[in-house]
Amino acid sequence: MSSHIGNVLKQALATFANKGTQKHEAFQKNLEVLISLLDKTTAEHVNFPMRYMNPQLWERPEKAPVSCIEIFEDTHVTMGIFILKPNGKLPLHNHPKMHGLIKVLAGKVEIISYSINTEKTKEIDQKSLIDEMPLNPKPRKHNIVTAELNEVTIATSDSLPCLLDPNFKNIHEIHSLDGPAAFLDVLAPPYDFPISEFEIRKCSYYHKLSQVTTNIFRLQEVKSPSWYWTDSCPYTGPELFDIELH
Numbered sequence: 001m002s003s004h005i006g007n008v009l010k011q012a013l014a015t016f017a018n019k020g021t022q023k024h025e026a027f028q029k030n031l032e033v034l035i036s037l038l039d040k041t042t043a044e045h046v047n048f049p050m051r052y053m054n055p056q057l058w059e060r061p062e063k064a065p066v067s068c069i070e071i072f073e074d075t076h077v078t079m080g081i082f083i084l085k086p087n088g089k090l091p092l093h094n095h096p097k098m099h100g101l102i103k104v105l106a107g108k109v110e111i112i113s114y115s116i117n118t119e120k121t122k123e124i125d126q127k128s129l130i131d132e133m134p135l136n137p138k139p140r141k142h143n144i145v146t147a148e149l150n151e152v153t154i155a156t157s158d159s160l161p162c163l164l165d166p167n168f169k170n171i172h173e174i175h176s177l178d179g180p181a182a183f184l185d186v187l188a189p190p191y192d193f194p195i196s197e198f199e200i201r202k203c204s205y206y207h208k209l210s211q212v213t214t215n216i217f218r219l220q221e222v223k224s225p226s227w228y229w230t231d232s233c234p235y236t237g238p239e240l241f242d243i244e245l246h
């Protein structure tokens with residue numbers, strides 16, 4: 001028997017598993033269907049443990065500031081739930097060459113996103129390359145990225161899913177507002193799988209190094225912040241092992 005979350009997963013696989021062989025229009029159409037299914041997804045559909053919405057649970061001294069519920073992962077798609085403590089956050093991080101969709105299940109979040117490789121960032125990188133060339137012919141540091149700040153998004157379970165792609169809103173931080181918050185996260189392809197023969201898709205963390213001009217910042221890669229760690233909670237929603245994979 002199919003469940004709503006099973007249908008979300010099937011659609012995510014239909015969208016992303018064959019991305020390389022789909023025409024752009026077919027991919028966009030699949031993505032739209034996925035967004036509309038995610039839009040209808042609620043905490044009940046994944047049997048989200050509502051005890052996490054009790055602020056007292058987060059006051060235990062040994063409690064991680066973020067809990068994760070892993071729902072599914074293969075080489076194409078990963079799906080899970082992130083739960084943030086009251087006034088908590090996911091540190092600024094990237095999603096290298098990935099798509100991501102966020103649907104809030106409980107509470108309220110603020111998403112601060114940056115886009116990369118925009119017209120403005122490319123123009124600034126081009127200009128600084130020329131400006132620096134005579135004095136400093138060394139190549140640019142790999143761990144600094146020029147990024148354009150997008151409008152801040154506030155989202156609750158009533159909000160549309162939030163989308164990021166390999167350039168648009170690819171770097172973000174997510175805060176919980178007014179108490180704990182939980183969101184469903186669909187990522188494609190998953191972290192830690194190869195991008196190429198020589199490169200693994202790793203999650204990098206950043207801090208804001210400097211502002212270049214209005215809404216344009218240089219972000220510097222940093223180690224995972226010491227205040228950030230996660231614990232995991234088992235998934236207790238509808239079983240998904242019988243999903244007919246592509």
Ligand SMILES: [Fe+2]
Nearest residue numbers: 093095100172
């Ligand atoms: Fe993220």
